[in-house]
Amino acid sequence: MKKLNYLFCLIMITFSCKQKIEITKVEKEEVTKDIQSEKEITDPTATEVWEPEPKVISFNNNNVPSDAIVLFDGTDLKAWVSAKDSISPASWTVHPDKTMTVKPGSGDIQTKQNFGSIQLHLEWSAPDIIQGEGQGRGNSGVFFQNKYEVQILDSYQNRTYANGQATSIYKQHIPLANATKAPDQWQTYDIIFHQPEFDGEGNKTKSGTFTVIHNGVLVQDHVEILGTTEYIGPPKNPAHGKGPIKLQDHGNLVQYRNIWVREL
Template identity: 75%
Template sequence: MKQNFITPLIIVVFFLSCKEDKTITPQKEETKIETKAPSKQEEITDPKETEVWDPEPKAISFNDSNVPSDATILFDGNGLDQWISTKDSTAAAWTINPDKTMTVKPGTGDIQTKNNFGSVQLHLEWKAPDVVEGEGQGRGNSGVFFQNKYEVQILDSYQNRTYSNGQATSIYKQHIPLVNATKPNDQWQTYDIIFHAPEFDTDGRKTKSGFFTVIHNGVLVQDHVEILGSTEYIGPPKNDPHGKGPIKLQDHSNPVHYRNIWVREL
């Protein structure tokens, strides 16, 4: 009997047609992003490529007392024309000496510049009283104030112990000097002070702190330290808004001597 192959074939086709139709989607080819290796910077062989010619710094000169030509002389021994009394704005009453120095006249009060200043470089020279008297804060005490608020202490700190944030070159009650570079009272002391004034917005908020750098007798003693606010005798610093202000020298009842004071606006 001849075998029939058609029936099994029909069954197989029927079975395959009943299965779920699964379409094979061809795999999407991944996009390859080519990254270029950073090009090596071309080596500079010509020194002129790194030369900057503009702007050219302004040239200054110096007078016989070594005061720079762009400075304002505040005291050179020829009078107190640049100063007034702090308490009543009358003429400053400190003593002018024959050697062109000036001395605090105890009881006459602080003196301050007629002009107001912002950020400045200040140079001044001072000497402790000729006779050593008192101790601690009572010996050769004065001070230089910026904008009538921020004091760099002046004190006879040669072999004279006091609280560290109140000795010579301290930012009073805020920053202790790095070292004590005070000379004996028979020698002149030199202060070179960089003062960057704090800034305030129109609403009276402080937007930028001020900073002091102080060099005492050629030695760095305050290295760009932040001004926390006014240098108060009692209590914490205050940050009342203000603009430019005078430079003030303090009468602390000690006959401290001064000479050669000049300022450069920054």
């Protein structure tokens, strides 16, 4: 009886191995057929896709895309309000050269309009007169949805903590490089922001991300936003929807010009 059981087991093992070999052969044949079928395409038009056709973008004299929402073109601050109450007019100083300067003590300003995921372009310059050091030199910031800050700071020959220098995702991500120009020159930020997602119970289901290009240099490469950019303590993740863009009054005479967004 034992011999019969042994013989039966041996037959089953042999059959199983043979079946696996046959399946493997079939799989290899299918892969070979796929490769051969790909090789059989000789007409280049067979892989052309014509629809949908990307929309055409034009540019004005300031190189602003035609589908952009202009937040500041040097004319006025009508797109902005005080962040203190979200109603009062923004009181920062607008100059004849189409720039604006932080008005120390007046508080942050924010957009009237709320935004989700966006492409943001802004240009800024550190104060003309260099004063202070570290975080006290040319400090401001641009906040997305009033919660997530990309740092603005005069980081030209000005050492501070690495996750708090210019273009850092404040206290979360250190820039890949310090591309800050001298204070007498204008800095350009081009930022891609993808907002976080939350379920119906307020739980975060997908983190937001930042990509930042500073003066043409990639300094944040699709980094994960861990939560709110807190000055003290760890990030928080309260559920929220769209929100305004905010510029920070940190008491320094930081200048801004040419600010626009494209909704993604």
